[in-house]
Amino acid sequence: MTSAFFGLQTSLRGLLTQQQALDVTGHNIANANTQGYSRQEAVLEPTRPYIIPANSVNTGAGAQLGSGVDVAAIRRVRDQFLDLQYRAQQMSLGDATARTGSLDNIEGAFAEPSDDGLAAQLSRFWDAWSDVANAPENVGARSALVTTAQTLTTSFRTISDQLTTVAQQAQDEFDAITRAGGQVENIASELAGLNRAIGDAVFRGQQPNDLMDRRDQLVDQLSQLAQVSVTDTGDARWRIDFGGVTLIDPSTPAGYTWPQTLGATPGGKLGALQDLASATGPALTYRTQLDAIAADLVASVNALHTSTPFFDPAGTTAATIAVVATSATVQTGSGRASGENDVAQAITRLRGGSTDQLYQALVARIGTESQASVRAQSTAQSLVDAIDDRRQSVAGVSLDEEMTNLIRFQRGYQASARTMTTLDEMLDTLVNRTGRVGL
Amino acid sequence: MSMRITTLMSTRATLRDLNDGFARLNRLQGQLSSGKQISRPSDDPYGTSRALALRGELGGLDQFQRNVDDGTGWLNTCDTALGQMSDVMGRVRELLVQGGNDTAGPAERSAMADEIDQLAESLKQEADTQYGGRFVFSGTATDTAPYALGGADRYQGDAGTITRAIGPGVEIPINTDIRALLGDGQGASDDKLLNTLRDISDHLRGSTPADADALRTTDLQRLDANVDVLNGIRADVGARTNRLAVAGSRLSGLALNSTRLLSDVEDADMAQTITQYTTQQAAYSAALKAGANIVQSSLLDFLH
Numbered sequence: 001m002t003s004a005f006f007g008l009q010t011s012l013r014g015l016l017t018q019q020q021a022l023d024v025t026g027h028n029i030a031n032a033n034t035q036g037y038s039r040q041e042a043v044l045e046p047t048r049p050y051i052i053p054a055n056s057v058n059t060g061a062g063a064q065l066g067s068g069v070d071v072a073a074i075r076r077v078r079d080q081f082l083d084l085q086y087r088a089q090q091m092s093l094g095d096a097t098a099r100t101g102s103l104d105n106i107e108g109a110f111a112e113p114s115d116d117g118l119a120a121q122l123s124r125f126w127d128a129w130s131d132v133a134n135a136p137e138n139v140g141a142r143s144a145l146v147t148t149a150q151t152l153t154t155s156f157r158t159i160s161d162q163l164t165t166v167a168q169q170a171q172d173e174f175d176a177i178t179r180a181g182g183q184v185e186n187i188a189s190e191l192a193g194l195n196r197a198i199g200d201a202v203f204r205g206q207q208p209n210d211l212m213d214r215r216d217q218l219v220d221q222l223s224q225l226a227q228v229s230v231t232d233t234g235d236a237r238w239r240i241d242f243g244g245v246t247l248i249d250p251s252t253p254a255g256y257t258w259p260q261t262l263g264a265t266p267g268g269k270l271g272a273l274q275d276l277a278s279a280t281g282p283a284l285t286y287r288t289q290l291d292a293i294a295a296d297l298v299a300s301v302n303a304l305h306t307s308t309p310f311f312d313p314a315g316t317t318a319a320t321i322a323v324v325a326t327s328a329t330v331q332t333g334s335g336r337a338s339g340e341n342d343v344a345q346a347i348t349r350l351r352g353g354s355t356d357q358l359y360q361a362l363v364a365r366i367g368t369e370s371q372a373s374v375r376a377q378s379t380a381q382s383l384v385d386a387i388d389d390r391r392q393s394v395a396g397v398s399l400d401e402e403m404t405n406l407i408r409f410q411r412g413y414q415a416s417a418r419t420m421t422t423l424d425e426m427l428d429t430l431v432n433r434t435g436r437v438g439l
Numbered sequence: 440m441s442m443r444i445t446t447l448m449s450t451r452a453t454l455r456d457l458n459d460g461f462a463r464l465n466r467l468q469g470q471l472s473s474g475k476q477i478s479r480p481s482d483d484p485y486g487t488s489r490a491l492a493l494r495g496e497l498g499g500l501d502q503f504q505r506n507v508d509d510g511t512g513w514l515n516t517c518d519t520a521l522g523q524m525s526d527v528m529g530r531v532r533e534l535l536v537q538g539g540n541d542t543a544g545p546a547e548r549s550a551m552a553d554e555i556d557q558l559a560e561s562l563k564q565e566a567d568t569q570y571g572g573r574f575v576f577s578g579t580a581t582d583t584a585p586y587a588l589g590g591a592d593r594y595q596g597d598a599g600t601i602t603r604a605i606g607p608g609v610e611i612p613i614n615t616d617i618r619a620l621l622g623d624g625q626g627a628s629d630d631k632l633l634n635t636l637r638d639i640s641d642h643l644r645g646s647t648p649a650d651a652d653a654l655r656t657t658d659l660q661r662l663d664a665n666v667d668v669l670n671g672i673r674a675d676v677g678a679r680t681n682r683l684a685v686a687g688s689r690l691s692g693l694a695l696n697s698t699r700l701l702s703d704v705e706d707a708d709m710a711q712t713i714t715q716y717t718t719q720q721a722a723y724s725a726a727l728k729a730g731a732n733i734v735q736s737s738l739l740d741f742l743h
Contacts (some may be wrong), residue, residue, distance in 0.1 A: 032446050032447065033447060039445075087584070095727060107479045107480055107481060110480070113487055113490045119491045123494065123495055123499070130502045130506060130604065133603075133604065134506060134509045134603065138572075220511025333597070333599075335579070337580045337597055338579070338580065338581050339573060339577070339578070339579035340599055340601075341579075341601060345602060348604055349607075349608065351495070352495055352496070352497075352607070356492075358493075359491075360488045360491045363480050363487055363491060364484050364485065365484075366484075367482075367483070367484030367487050367488075370479075370480065371480075371481040371484055385455060388451075389448055389452070391445065392448040393442050393445065393448060393449075396443075396445030397445055397446060397447065398443065398445040398446055399446045400738040401443075403737070403738040403739055403742060404738065406713075407742075
């Protein structure tokens, strides 16, 4: 037989549990707009029943009497599988974003199509030769040609410099992220600390939900930088591989190792930056092609301008192309007569030739690759958004839901209190009004 | 169970849609204000390379047009000079016919001879015509006068050809070989105009019957032969002027066509862009309004 006060205890448990559930709801509402927060849920569980031993009065059998409710755990609602997908897409997005930014700068350097781009400058260069062909005796036409040619070579050099800068910027950004004390190390040291705290809490039997959220959020950040893979070491601590090397290892004293040299294909933003800065990256590849165009221009003009070189024969790259002819040495004809214009005429026939065509092909290639990277970025962005939506659908806080819970637990609390009042009245009857017959 | 929609999800989706809408609006605005649908190669890589090729082509056509204009100016200068020479030769012929008459006395003949010498000099002066500071009849030796006024009748230019490019791979010579008409004077005895004129002058001054005979027969024939040469040269210059005029009008036709093609490739279609812009603007305002409503309301608004 249970004690007369047994019910009071059951109601008390009800009150305390509903209150805790309300606290969890309050925590969720408070974090409704917190990035990386996963909603929490109080897992309610009936407490161990009171066992009424055998040989009860009527049946002789025993029974189990429910003793109320308790919060078994406060769990984090989250789908780790979606995290995996999210991180894989974050990596593609990091890669595509870095590439798009870089190619955007490259496109800016070429400034095509416009009246100031290299194509327009080349056209003006051929125009200047035509003017010389029309007036070979005219010093003014020849000095205008030399000036136009110098402007053209300056443009070649400017674009070449800008391409070098784009590659250098990628390298600088890579260095800034990966240097000691940089973004990667900051994240890594925080992760190592979280790993320890989470391990300790789990060892004590607690579930450190908010620490785990923070850890997930940091891994999300890492996943944009390079390929990340997470292994649970069995005690809720994580070993994290980053860009082909082990970044976080809970078994080491520091918990993380950085700086390290990343693998050959780290992926993500760092992978893209590594590629953009390399000699085979877009910026330097385009620079090499621009060099070929400069060399083609130098060779084709100098081949016709036979008396003295028009362009410096040694300057066969976009960075070194230079005009050596002066208005006095510009050659207009093959003979000595002042009115001869066969050489100038032959050079004007280069208009629309290999130099122009190579340049147009280069601009088209840059456009195509930039367009592809813009598309890749937009695809990666929509995938990230879609997966993040699904993640949010599982883990995000819905205020409507929390308000419903608020009402639910408030009513539960009220009901438990009512039960307690009822028991109290019952005890009042027993204690204060029993045995007072005739008094 | 349907997908659970959370507060952060709906605000983020709203923000994302607003951003996308604004980006589209911004792009269309850029197209409207610049009038171009291609502002960087990645907008349309193929269109960009077409635009570059067409711009190059247009630049070339403009230059050819300038070359045609320059060549036409040059040929017109030649034609004017040749016209003057033609007039001079008409006067020479008048004098020759007068001088061949036996009625003219020695004094008159001598005066005629003087005029013939003057006319020879004026022919040389016409041959020394310049265009933009260049002697048009000197071949490629454009800084040298073809004939020295008051000096020997020898041609001082060269036989070089000056050309103007009037199309891709099309070059047209614009100078005229004046030596074929004027020749190198008596010293060369080439029966060309200067040689003929000097001979006529000598024959007018001479008093022998043979001189008078020559004036009436061989000199007249030689002069007429030279008139034919001059007419041939003028016809040739005229033909080349015509060719330049035809080339010029063809070039402006081509330029018009290329400009139209370039505009098709590069320029924004205003009617279409404005329509799209208006549509986008409406969509964006609607998204803003909807966003304002979605973000605000929750169950919280209805509980008390």
